[in-house]
Amino acid sequence: MADAEPTAPLLELLRQLEAALGRTAAPDFTDGHVRWDLYRAATQVAEALPILLRAVSQERDTSLASAVVVEVLERLDPQERAAWVQALDTSVRDFSGRRVQELELLEAVHSGHVTTAEVRRTIDSWSTWLQLRIVAASDDREVLRLFSELGRTKRIRHTALSSLK
Secondary structure (H helix, E strand, O other), rough: OOOOOOHHHHHHHHHHHHHHHHOOOOOOOOOOHHHHHHHHHHOHHHEEEHHHHHHHHOOHHHHHHHHHHHHOOOOHHHHHHHHHHHHOOOOHHHHHHHHHHHHHHHHHHHOOOOHHHHHHHHHOOHHHHHHHHHHHHHHOHHHHHHHHHOOOHHHHHHHHHHHHO
């Protein structure tokens, strides 16, 4: 993570995050690892999320900001995800945008809104991350059977097969 002197607005938001988490130390926020630790802790506290969103939009280390957004996306209501992606610099939005699409597909598969025919037709275009997430939580025997045969990796196929037993 690139170390950079945080701007005054970001420093204020980092202090607000510290307070929201009940921390009293005064860490060296020029260290990207220190900011990452703070951001990651803040993803776990619902009350800190609005401050975290503003901090992400001010973060000059775009890789760090992108990692924070990817970390928090699963904890958000689906309608809130786009705002987090939009908070990122345009140069790093693509990965988070794809993750939003994957989460929507994951939710659709789990809710039964994706047919097994659609799974069969599109499974090859799904990321390894998405395939693993689907088989880890699915109880749909037909979907698991498809993944046991067509999953991208041995791990995916084995996980699906184990879930079938």
